[in-house]
Amino acid sequence: MNPRALHKISYGLYIVSSIKGDKINGQIANALIQITSEPQTIAVSINKTNLTHEYMTQSHVCTISVLNQDTPMPFIGTFGFKSGRNINKFQDVNYKAGVTKAPIVLDNTLAYIEARIIDKVNVETHTIFIGKVEDAEILSQEKPMTYEYYHQVKGGFSPKTAPTYSRIMDQKSKKEI
Amino acid sequence: MNPRALHKISYGLYIVSSIKGDKINGQIANALIQITSEPQTIAVSINKTNLTHEYMTQSHVCTISVLNQDTPMPFIGTFGFKSGRNINKFQDVNYKAGVTKAPIVLDNTLAYIEARIIDKVNVETHTIFIGKVEDAEILSQEKPMTYEYYHQVKGGFSPKTAPTYSRIMDQKSKKEI
Numbered sequence: 001m002n003p004r005a006l007h008k009i010s011y012g013l014y015i016v017s018s019i020k021g022d023k024i025n026g027q028i029a030n031a032l033i034q035i036t037s038e039p040q041t042i043a044v045s046i047n048k049t050n051l052t053h054e055y056m057t058q059s060h061v062c063t064i065s066v067l068n069q070d071t072p073m074p075f076i077g078t079f080g081f082k083s084g085r086n087i088n089k090f091q092d093v094n095y096k097a098g099v100t101k102a103p104i105v106l107d108n109t110l111a112y113i114e115a116r117i118i119d120k121v122n123v124e125t126h127t128i129f130i131g132k133v134e135d136a137e138i139l140s141q142e143k144p145m146t147y148e149y150y151h152q153v154k155g156g157f158s159p160k161t162a163p164t165y166s167r168i169m170d171q172k173s174k175k176e177i
Numbered sequence: 178m179n180p181r182a183l184h185k186i187s188y189g190l191y192i193v194s195s196i197k198g199d200k201i202n203g204q205i206a207n208a209l210i211q212i213t214s215e216p217q218t219i220a221v222s223i224n225k226t227n228l229t230h231e232y233m234t235q236s237h238v239c240t241i242s243v244l245n246q247d248t249p250m251p252f253i254g255t256f257g258f259k260s261g262r263n264i265n266k267f268q269d270v271n272y273k274a275g276v277t278k279a280p281i282v283l284d285n286t287l288a289y290i291e292a293r294i295i296d297k298v299n300v301e302t303h304t305i306f307i308g309k310v311e312d313a314e315i316l317s318q319e320k321p322m323t324y325e326y327y328h329q330v331k332g333g334f335s336p337k338t339a340p341t342y343s344r345i346m347d348q349k350s351k352k353e354i
Contacts, residue, residue, distance in 0.1 A: 005313035006211050006219070008243040008288040010189030010323050031210040034183050034340045035222045036301040042183070043220065043305060045212045066185040111185040121298050123307055124213040128220060130300055136182035146187050146323070163211045 003166065011147035011164075015065040015079050015105045016044055017095075018055035024103045026089055027052040028080030030147045031163040032064060040133035042115055045126045047161035051084040056117060056129055061100035064113040068142035069149060071108040073156065079105075081159055099135045110142045126163060180343065188324035188341075192242040192256050192282045193221055194272075195232035201280045203266055204229040205257030207324045208340040209241060217310035219292055222303045224338035228261040233294060233306055238277035241290040245319035246326055248285040250333065256282075258336055276312045287319045303340060 017026030031045035042064070046053045056062050067076075078089055094106040098114040106112075115131025147164070150156040158165045194203030208222035219241070223230045233239050244253075255266055271283040275291040282289075292308025324341070327333040335342045 001312050002314050003217060003310075005243075005288040005290055005315045006217060006310065008189075008315065008321050009209060009211055009219075010187060010321055011210070012185075012187030031212065032186060033188070033208040033210050033220075033222060034186055035208065035305060036303050036340055037342045039301065040180060040183060041300055042186075043210075043222070043300075045210060045220070066182075111182040113182055119298060119300070121296060121305070121307065123218055123220075123296070124216065126213050128212060128298070128305070128307070130298065130305070133180075133183065135178050137179050138182050138185065144185050144187055144325075148321075163213055165214045 007164070007166070013067045013071070013076070013145040013147055013150050015067065015109075016046065016052055016062055017065070017103045017105060018052050018059055018062045019102045020055040020058050023055070024090055025051045025055055025084035026079055026103065026105055028076060035130065040136070041118070041130060042113065042133065043128050043130045045123075045128050045163045047126055050161055053127060057120075057127075059102065060117040061102045062115055062117065062129065062131060063098050063100070063102045063104045064115070065105040065109040066111040067108050067145045068110045068140070069145045070142070071145055073154060075108055076150070076156065106139070110140045110144060111138045112136065184341070184343070190244045190248070190253070190322040190324055190327050192244065192286075193223065193229055193239055194242070194280045194282060195229050195236055195239045196279045197232040197235050200232070201267055202228045202232055202261035203256055203280065203282055205253060212307065217313070218295070218307060219290065219310060220305050220307045222300075222305050222340045224303055227338055230304060234297075234304075236279065237294040238279045239292055239294065239306065239308060240275050240277070240279045240281045241292070242282040242286040243288040244285050244322045245287045245317070246322045247319070248322055250331060252285055253327070253333065283316070287317045287321060288315045289313065
């Protein structure tokens with residue numbers, strides 16, 4: 001058994017945002033797939049301890065921003081390694097309210113998807129949120145950031161709350177893989 | 178609303194295989210994600226009309242073969258565009274039985290994952306199968322095939338039963354995108 005085999009699954013890199021009353025938050029996610037095409041539905045895996053999880057559970061809406069390949073690391077750091085419980089992640093970020101009222105991050109975003117949550121599944125540390133697509137737009141023809149590019153080219157890490165987090169350390173580069 | 182925005186989601190390309198009694202089958206899938214890391218769980222979206230869906234529903238096991246970037250199109254065609262109801266897809270393919278007894282396709286495979294299905298979710302035309310990883314191995318350090326590479330470089334199509342199937346046609350290339 002080699003648990004690293006699961007690192008061979010391919011992903012993109014996204015910001016999943018949601019709303020709760022007058023509060024908004026968003027976080028980096030990679031575990032996102034389309035489930036059906038007619039109607040269009042998606043699924044995303046979110047850690048139960050994350051603030052965005054709380055907001056999605058309460059408001060039943062979320063937005064997905066598809067990040068482009070040139071997204072700067074500090075931007076990913078703000079949404080991926082900090083908590084909305086401590087900072088306002090949207091302070092210096094361009095965003096708009098979507099048809100669901102949830103915020104859509106526009107910086108470094110080549111496309112977005114808005115979804116209304118129609119089901120959720122409890123899986124150990126995470127919840128799979130299943131959403132029906134309410135709106136979706138392409139903003140540019142830039143290349144999407146892949147999770148592999150983020151790790152290999154940008155030298156990025158996975159936070160402990162990621163579905164793909166691994167305690168295994170790469171002894172060559174001394175960083176998590 | 179631009180439904181093509183969902184094409185900006187990144188995926189790999191996999192063969193999902195299963196077993197029912199002494200019968201085996203497998204199919205191409207792209208909508209696969211890891212859900213949790215401790216324990217390792219995965220989720221995959223499978224069309225309800227597919228034979229592999231029937232086998233997974235009955236045996237509660239499946240294997241995932243992560244395809245490499247050089248996987249030939251006829252091989253993908255056999256597993257992606259033909260039905261195990263009409264042909265034996267494994268006839269000229271190297272495979273082995275896993276710890277779950279489900280077949281693991283080895284040709285063009287750089288890593289594999291075996292899972293026992295612990296939950297499933299009904300979403301319109303598809304079922305999301307959630308599996309606990311029972312075994313996993315890396316077979317080579319080749320590059321994984323991405324869904325984008327399959328479409329852009331290899332000129333591949335999506336079958337009608339794919340989560341990402343679209344009726345939209347690209348007018349420039351006259352093929353489905």
